[in-house]
Amino acid sequence: MSQQVASVDTLFIHERRDDFTVAVERDGQRVLHGVLELKDTDAGPRPARLRVKKGSDEDLRSPDQFVELARRASRIRISEQTSPAMRDRVREMLDGYQLEAKVVRTCRYCAGAGRYSPLTSETAIKADDEHICPDCAKRELERELDYRNMRSGARKRLEDLLLEVQDLERIVNLLKGRLDPDLTKFDEISATTDDIELVSTETLDLHPKLKSQVTESFDTLLPVQSLSVENGLLDGRDQLVVSATATGKTLVGELAGIDRVLKGKGKMLFLVPLVALANQKHEQFEEKYGHLADVTIRVGASRIRDDGARFDAGADVIVGTYEGIDHALRTGRNLGDIGTVVIDEVHTLGEQERGHRLDGLISRLKDYTERGTTEASRDARTGDARERRKNDTQWVYLSATVGNPAQLARGLEATLVEFEERPVPIERHVTFADGQEKLDIEDKLVKRAFDAKSSKGYRGQTIIFTNSRRRCHEISRKLQYDSAPYHAGLDYGRRKQVERMFADQDLAAVVTTAALAAGVDFPASQVLFDTLAMGIEWLTVQEFEQMLGRAGRPDYHDKGTVYVLVEPDAVYHNSMEMTEDEVAFKLLKGEMESVMTPYDEGAAVEETLANIVVAGSGAKRLNDRMIGSIPTKHALGKLLDYGFIEGASPTPLGRAVAKHFLSPKRAFVMLEGIRSGDDPYDIVGDLEMLENEEG
Numbered sequence: 001m002s003q004q005v006a007s008v009d010t011l012f013i014h015e016r017r018d019d020f021t022v023a024v025e026r027d028g029q030r031v032l033h034g035v036l037e038l039k040d041t042d043a044g045p046r047p048a049r050l051r052v053k054k055g056s057d058e059d060l061r062s063p064d065q066f067v068e069l070a071r072r073a074s075r076i077r078i079s080e081q082t083s084p085a086m087r088d089r090v091r092e093m094l095d096g097y098q099l100e101a102k103v104v105r106t107c108r109y110c111a112g113a114g115r116y117s118p119l120t121s122e123t124a125i126k127a128d129d130e131h132i133c134p135d136c137a138k139r140e141l142e143r144e145l146d147y148r149n150m151r152s153g154a155r156k157r158l159e160d161l162l163l164e165v166q167d168l169e170r171i172v173n174l175l176k177g178r179l180d181p182d183l184t185k186f187d188e189i190s191a192t193t194d195d196i197e198l199v200s201t202e203t204l205d206l207h208p209k210l211k212s213q214v215t216e217s218f219d220t221l222l223p224v225q226s227l228s229v230e231n232g233l234l235d236g237r238d239q240l241v242v243s244a245t246a247t248g249k250t251l252v253g254e255l256a257g258i259d260r261v262l263k264g265k266g267k268m269l270f271l272v273p274l275v276a277l278a279n280q281k282h283e284q285f286e287e288k289y290g291h292l293a294d295v296t297i298r299v300g301a302s303r304i305r306d307d308g309a310r311f312d313a314g315a316d317v318i319v320g321t322y323e324g325i326d327h328a329l330r331t332g333r334n335l336g337d338i339g340t341v342v343i344d345e346v347h348t349l350g351e352q353e354r355g356h357r358l359d360g361l362i363s364r365l366k367d368y369t370e371r372g373t374t375e376a377s378r379d380a381r382t383g384d385a386r387e388r389r390k391n392d393t394q395w396v397y398l399s400a401t402v403g404n405p406a407q408l409a410r411g412l413e414a415t416l417v418e419f420e421e422r423p424v425p426i427e428r429h430v431t432f433a434d435g436q437e438k439l440d441i442e443d444k445l446v447k448r449a450f451d452a453k454s455s456k457g458y459r460g461q462t463i464i465f466t467n468s469r470r471r472c473h474e475i476s477r478k479l480q481y482d483s484a485p486y487h488a489g490l491d492y493g494r495r496k497q498v499e500r501m502f503a504d505q506d507l508a509a510v511v512t513t514a515a516l517a518a519g520v521d522f523p524a525s526q527v528l529f530d531t532l533a534m535g536i537e538w539l540t541v542q543e544f545e546q547m548l549g550r551a552g553r554p555d556y557h558d559k560g561t562v563y564v565l566v567e568p569d570a571v572y573h574n575s576m577e578m579t580e581d582e583v584a585f586k587l588l589k590g591e592m593e594s595v596m597t598p599y600d601e602g603a604a605v606e607e608t609l610a611n612i613v614v615a616g617s618g619a620k621r622l623n624d625r626m627i628g629s630i631p632t633k634h635a636l637g638k639l640l641d642y643g644f645i646e647g648a649s650p651t652p653l654g655r656a657v658a659k660h661f662l663s664p665k666r667a668f669v670m671l672e673g674i675r676s677g678d679d680p681y682d683i684v685g686d687l688e689m690l691e692n693e694e695g
C-alpha cells in the first residue's frame with residue numbers, strides 16, 4: 001500500500017449520503033476509488049472503515065490506510081457540494097492528524113463517480129442549477145444527440161458551441177428549435193469590395209440608341225461590368241464572367257448582345273436553364289429593349305406562352321431555355337444569323353442530369369453559327385444591309401458559382417472575367433428541428449424579417465426553399481403573414497403575379513422549390529432552407545451557394561440573413577447516403593466544387609445521337625469539341641445496336657428519341673410498352689419507376 005501511494009498528488013473527498021466518496025490521484029490518473037466511513041470518538045471523528053472499489057466489488061481496508069493516504073497527499077480537497085455540516089466533520093477528523101483541506105468547486109457528476117474534476121470559470125458548464133465539467137457536459141449532450149439520431153457533422157458543431165457558451169440547457173434548447181441568434185449563427189460572410197476603376201458609360205462604344213438608354217440610367221458601370229468592358233466585351237471577345245449574385249452580370253450579356261443586334265451583327269440568344277427564369281428575362285427584355293428590337297421566347301420543345309405569344313424565329317432577341325434552343329437545333333429549325341450567345345448559369349455544366357445536355361447544346365450551337373462563310377443581315381429597325389462572317393459569333397457565359405473558373409474558361413475558349421465582390425454581408429445560421437417544428441420556426445423568422453426595415457426603407461422579405469410542390473403549399477398556409485407558393489405547377493400568369501407582388505412588398509415570403517427558383521430574381525433579405533434536398537438529391541455546394549446568395553441586395557438591404565433548418569437524421573429518399581445534419585455542415589464548410597461535365601454511357605449515347613441528328617458525319621467533330629470526354633466509338637456502337645442510327649444517319653426511331661430528349665433506357669421502356677399494347681397510364685407508371693430506380 002505504501003508503495004502504491006508513495007507519490008499521491010491529490011486526495012479528494014465528497015459527501016455520499018452518511019459517508020464519503022474518496023479518490024486518490026497520481027500524475028493526473030485515479031489510482032484509488034473508495035468509500036470512507038467515520039466514527040465518533042472521545043477525540044472527535046475518526047476513520048472507521050475504508051472500502052476500496054475494484055470493479056463491482058469492494059475491498060475492505062484498515063482505517064489506518066486512509067490516514068497514510070492523507071499524510072502522503074500533496075493536497076487534500078473537499079468538494080463544494082459537500083454540505084457545511086459534513087465539511088466540518090471531515091475537517092475535524094483531519095485536524096486530529098494535523099492535516100489541512102481546502103474546499104473546491106468540482107463537477108458533481110464526477111464527484112459522485114469518484115473522480116476529481118475541479119472547475120474554473122473557463123471550464124464550468126451550467127447544467128440545470130449547477131455546473132459540471134466539459135467531459136460530463138459532452139456526455140449529457142451525446143445522450144441527447146443519440147436520442148435524436150444526430151450524426152457527426154452536427155455533433156462537432158454542437159460540442160464546439162457547448163464549450164463556447166458553457167450552458168448545456170441552451171444547446172439542448174437549440175436542438176428543440178429555439179431561436180437563440182447567438183447560438184444559431186454559424187458565421188458571417190463579409191461584404192467585400194475590390195478596388196476597380198469604374199468605366200464611365202459616356203465612354204462606351206455602343207450603338208447610339210443603346211448608349212442613350214444606358215447613360216440615362218447610370219453614370220458608371222458596376223465593377224464586374226467595368227472589368228468585362230476592359231477585357232474586350234465590346235470588341236467581340238468571348239468571356240466567362242464569374243461573380244456573385246446581384247453584382248450586375250446580366251447587363252454584361254445585354255450590352256454585348258443588344259449592341260450587336262443594333263449594329264447588324266446578328267441576333268442575340270439569351271439562354272437560361274429554367275422556364276420560370278426565361279419568362280422573367282423575356283418580360284424584362286421586352287420592357288427594357290422592346291422599343292429597340294423584337295424580343296421573343298423559346299422554352300421547352302414547342303411551348304406557347306400563356307399570354308398567347310408564339311415563338312418568332314425571326315426576332316432580334318431570343319430568350320430561351322437550354323432545352324428550347326436545343327430542340328430547335330435537333331429538329332432543324334432555322335434560328336437565323338446569331339451574333340451573340342449569352343449562356344446564364346453556365347455552372348449547370350457540372351450537374352449530373354443536365355450537364356451533358358448543356359455541353360452538347362454549346363457544341364451544336366457553335367456548329368450552327370459556324371456553317372457557311374458570309375451571310376447578308378440587316379440592322380435592326382433601320383433595314384440597312386450588312387454582310388458578316390457567321391463564325392464571328394460572340395459567346396458570353398455567366399455564373400455566380402464556379403470552383404475552377406480558369407479551367408472552365410479554357411474549356412470554353414473564353415477570357416475569364418472574375419469578380420469576387422459580395423455587395424452586402426450575409427449572416428448564416430443553423431438550427432435543428434423536425435418537419436413540424438420547422439413550420440413554426442419559419443413563421444417566426446418571416447414575421448421577424450417583415451416587421452423590420454432596412455436603412456433604405458425596405459421591409460425584410462423571405463425566400464423559403466423546399467423540395468416539393470406539396471411542401472410549398474403546406475408552408476405557405478402555415479405562415480401568418482401574406483405569402484405565396486411558387487413552383488412549376490402554377491400557370492405563367494400566377495407566377496408573374498407572385499413576382500410582382502413580391503417586388504411591390506405585398507408578400508412577406510415566397511415558398512418555392514429549389515429546382516425552380518435557384519435563378520429567379522426575388523429581391524429578398526432572407527433565405528430559409530426548409531430542406532437541403534433538390535427533389536431526391538442533396539444540394540451541391542454550387543447550388544447551395546447560388547441559393548443563399550439570393551439573401552440581401554445592395555439597393556434594398558443592409559445585410560442578408562440565411563437560416564439552414566436541419567432535421568437530424570432526415571433523408572428524403574432511400575438512395576440518400578448522408579443525413580440532413582451531415583449534409584448541412586458539409587455545405588456550410590464545403591469548398592466550391594469544380595465544374596466538370598460527367599458522362600455515363602447513357603449521356604454519351606444521348607449527346608452523340610443528337611450530334612448525328614444535327615451534323616450527320618460531322619458528329620465526331622462536335623463530340624471532340626465538348627468539354628466532357630465522350631467515348632465516341634463506344635457510343636456509336638451502342639447507337640447501332642439500339643437501331644438509332646444507320647451509318648452516319650439517324651433512323652426515324654433515333655430521330656424521335658433525340659427530338660424528345662429521351663435516354664436509351666426511357667426510350668426502350670416506352671417502345672416495349674407500345675409494342676406490347678400497354679395502357680398509356682401503365683407506360684407512364686413504368687417510366688416513373690425507372691426514374692425512381694435511377695434516382
